[in-house]
Amino acid sequence: MAWQGRRARWRLHSVWLLSALLLVVGVGQHSFAQPNQPKPGNSGVQVIVLDPGHGGSDDGARGPTGLLEKHVTLQVAQEAMRLIEQYLRLRVVLTRTDDSAVPLEMRASLANQAGGDLFISIHASGSFSQEPRGFQTFYLDAPQEAPLPLRDDPRARGEPPRRGQAQRGTAPPLRSIVWEQAQVEFLDMSQVLARSLQKNLRAQLGDEEREAQGLPLLMLRWIRMPAALVDLGSLSDPAFEGKLRDEAYVQRAALGIAQAVNDYQDLYR
Amino acid sequence: MDSMDPHTEPLLRRRDGAVLRWVLLALLLAVGGGALWWLLSPLPQGRLLPAPAGKADSSVTGEQLTIWFVSRQEDALIAESRAVSPNLTVNDRAKAALRELVAGPTQEALRTLPAEVKVRELFIDDQGTAYVDFTEALSRQHPGGPWSEMLTIRSIVQTLTANVPDIKRVQFLIEGREADTLAGHLDIRGPIAPTWAAHPR
Numbered sequence: 001m002a003w004q005g006r007r008a009r010w011r012l013h014s015v016w017l018l019s020a021l022l023l024v025v026g027v028g029q030h031s032f033a034q035p036n037q038p039k040p041g042n043s044g045v046q047v048i049v050l051d052p053g054h055g056g057s058d059d060g061a062r063g064p065t066g067l068l069e070k071h072v073t074l075q076v077a078q079e080a081m082r083l084i085e086q087y088l089r090l091r092v093v094l095t096r097t098d099d100s101a102v103p104l105e106m107r108a109s110l111a112n113q114a115g116g117d118l119f120i121s122i123h124a125s126g127s128f129s130q131e132p133r134g135f136q137t138f139y140l141d142a143p144q145e146a147p148l149p150l151r152d153d154p155r156a157r158g159e160p161p162r163r164g165q166a167q168r169g170t171a172p173p174l175r176s177i178v179w180e181q182a183q184v185e186f187l188d189m190s191q192v193l194a195r196s197l198q199k200n201l202r203a204q205l206g207d208e209e210r211e212a213q214g215l216p217l218l219m220l221r222w223i224r225m226p227a228a229l230v231d232l233g234s235l236s237d238p239a240f241e242g243k244l245r246d247e248a249y250v251q252r253a254a255l256g257i258a259q260a261v262n263d264y265q266d267l268y269r
Numbered sequence: 270m271d272s273m274d275p276h277t278e279p280l281l282r283r284r285d286g287a288v289l290r291w292v293l294l295a296l297l298l299a300v301g302g303g304a305l306w307w308l309l310s311p312l313p314q315g316r317l318l319p320a321p322a323g324k325a326d327s328s329v330t331g332e333q334l335t336i337w338f339v340s341r342q343e344d345a346l347i348a349e350s351r352a353v354s355p356n357l358t359v360n361d362r363a364k365a366a367l368r369e370l371v372a373g374p375t376q377e378a379l380r381t382l383p384a385e386v387k388v389r390e391l392f393i394d395d396q397g398t399a400y401v402d403f404t405e406a407l408s409r410q411h412p413g414g415p416w417s418e419m420l421t422i423r424s425i426v427q428t429l430t431a432n433v434p435d436i437k438r439v440q441f442l443i444e445g446r447e448a449d450t451l452a453g454h455l456d457i458r459g460p461i462a463p464t465w466a467a468h469p470r
Binding site: 053054058060061069104123124125126127128129131133136138141142214215216217218219221229231234236 | 339341342343379380381411412413414415416417419449450453454455456458465466
């Protein structure tokens with residue numbers, strides 16, 4: 001009987017030990033999992049994530065006759081996907097495939113989980129003027145002066161500071177730092193991607209003097225791969241809205257994006 | 270009773286010592302816990318260090334406001350002057366500047382905020398951060414796009430910091446709450462200084 005009791009205790013301890021081990025491994029994987037390892041200078045561009053901006057209840061910009069940015073971005077992304085898959089033989093992941101609302105954090109998470117090698121967010125824009133404003137590409141340029149807002153920092157939730165918090169410099173949770181700093185090591189390559197997009201869109205859509213520019217783009221902060229945002233131009237301009245209704249123009253925009261992916265791939269081959 | 274067992278006395282002494290140690294430990298825990306609670310408990314209103322109310326009482330002299338709009342090419346901020354009552358309080362001067370910004374330009378420039386926008390509240394803390402609470406129109410009626418968002422944010426920050434020396438940076442609030450972006454692109458979660466996205470100049 002004694003040996004049976006010892007055996008039962010041993011089995012119970014084993015189960016506890018195994019559970020604890022699984023929990024520790026699971027939490028570690030969950031907190032620090034890096035869906036795709038950093039690949040600075042890696043030639044293996046294989047997965048392209050295309051992000052059609054807005055969607056669902058979020059229409060984005062609206063043209064004078066009612067053309068919505070969310071429809072344009074999906075159309076361009078789907079056409080670019082077809083070209084990239086067909087001619088470059090690369091896998092393409094879309095962050096949305098229909099008129100659904102996908103939050104920015106979810107888009108970034110989808111891209112990171114898909115193990116993407118390049119991320120291109122596709123947008124059009126609006127303006128307070130109906131003057132033409134052509135395409136422009138952007139990369140992340142986070143301001144140095146503003147303190148980095150952290151998701152789990154009470155200050156980010158508007159809660160009052162606790163006594164002595166500022167002096168002690170309360171350490172923010174590691175996970176929010178990893179999330180907020182995801183783009184940092186890809187900033188240079190993101191600029192290369194943005195310039196390649198600007199050059200190839202210029203070749204397809206005509207002269208545009210603007211250059212690729214850095215802006216504090218929220219979603220790009222969280223993207224763990226070279227990332228850029230394409231603004232196809234101002235939908236508030238009636239002439240440009242007319243162009244975007246033309247399928248041939250949409251195809252040229254998509255071709256510019258596909259060609260930029262090809263150029264980037266060649267650069268890091 | 271006088272003839273106490275020789276083994277009992279030391280035993281009682283040990284017990285007394287143990288009780289004393291437990292009492293001391295409990296005291297230590299109570300004092301330590303109290304100190305920890307005092308350190309970590311949120312500050313009640315009455316204990317808030319620098320009283321922000323002082324800002325509202327101070328006044329700024331000057332009969333001109335400089336309001337920053339954007340050029341027709343949307344590549345530069347352009348200043349226009351407006352007359353304003355002298356000796357306004359800091360808050361009233363800041364609100365007056367924002368009202369002029371919402372009213373729009375009178376010359377060759379473009380507006381940067383939807384005409385429907387109103388300022389619900391404005392508060393300046395002792396660190397020079399202006400918390401400006403806008404109505405929802407600021408995001409709902411915004412034409413959208415990263416460049417347009419940048420122009421809106423920069424014109425507001427530039428207008429406030431140029432006219433009210435107490436303001437060093439601006440924290441955007443929409444309908445009383447912090448927002449991630451104005452229209453889905455630029456990060457406005459933290460206070461924004463005039464050097465933020467410093468183009469166009």
